[in-house]
Amino acid sequence: MVGLSIGETNFIRGGIAQDLRCDGRKRLCYRPVNVETGVIPQAELGRPSSSRPDHGKVSIHVDCSATAAPMYQGKGGEELSSELALALQRGLLGSKSGAGAGIDLSSLCIVEAKTCWDLYIDCLVLSSDGNLLDALGAGIKAALSDTGVPRVQVIAADASSSSDQPEIDVSDEEFLQFDTSAVPVGKHYIVDATAEEESQMNSAISISVNRQGHICGLTKRGGSGLDPSVIHDMVSVAKHVSEQFLNKLDSEIAAAQARQEEL
Numbered sequence: 001m002v003g004l005s006i007g008e009t010n011f012i013r014g015g016i017a018q019d020l021r022c023d024g025r026k027r028l029c030y031r032p033v034n035v036e037t038g039v040i041p042q043a044e045l046g047r048p049s050s051s052r053p054d055h056g057k058v059s060i061h062v063d064c065s066a067t068a069a070p071m072y073q074g075k076g077g078e079e080l081s082s083e084l085a086l087a088l089q090r091g092l093l094g095s096k097s098g099a100g101a102g103i104d105l106s107s108l109c110i111v112e113a114k115t116c117w118d119l120y121i122d123c124l125v126l127s128s129d130g131n132l133l134d135a136l137g138a139g140i141k142a143a144l145s146d147t148g149v150p151r152v153q154v155i156a157a158d159a160s161s162s163s164d165q166p167e168i169d170v171s172d173e174e175f176l177q178f179d180t181s182a183v184p185v186g187k188h189y190i191v192d193a194t195a196e197e198e199s200q201m202n203s204a205i206s207i208s209v210n211r212q213g214h215i216c217g218l219t220k221r222g223g224s225g226l227d228p229s230v231i232h233d234m235v236s237v238a239k240h241v242s243e244q245f246l247n248k249l250d251s252e253i254a255a256a257q258a259r260q261e262e263l
Helices: 006-017 075-093 132-145 228-262
Strands: 042-046 057-064 109-111 115-125 148-155 167-177 185-187 203-209 215-222
Touching: 057 075, 057 132, 075 115, 075 132, 075 203, 075 215, 109 148, 115 132, 115 148, 132 203, 132 228, 203 228
Parallel strands: 057 115
Antiparallel strands: 042 115, 109 115, 148 167, 185 203, 203 215
């Protein structure tokens, strides 16, 4: 929790009202985005779930390190980590039926009902100045854009074998890239709020919007209610800002990948 004096509180609220925030940004402007790629992805062969035998599996884990803020120590950090992971899961993987998923989970299936790729997305928060959900969503999109899943060849199982698992030949040279055009990134009505600004919010809504402008997820925080007209306005703002932010993020990912190739 950020402790602010009455004067600081009035300064922050007054700046937002005048469309001139403490760091000089307007209400709908993001802070600069920097991306680094080349982190080793975690994926392993597994078995599809019985409810979705023709899809692979993705697991998202968030760890809010106690070094980021004292409030993340102990139970507080665990609760926030679980809340963020759930919000990211909803936005990226859609509903239980798979509707609205940001990535095509069927592309992770190798042999229906027998073998698939299990993809693990681990997010570690080392520092925070507000707007964690957007930062994590952008990081996931960058990581998936840089992830290559090995091309595999399925070899028919031996008829004399007691195992029902087919033999899988995993290539060390050929990789398949993810299509991340549908991966959503969350948006806030006051875009990219700092920790001080978040401390003045009675409630907040994070809206996940993909490249096509489709709403993939909506998460509300805080105890105060919101008028439906305000929520509708927030959705309109999210769609408008998401296009600009995704264009900037895509250019940063491409620049990071180009730097990686030069090494």
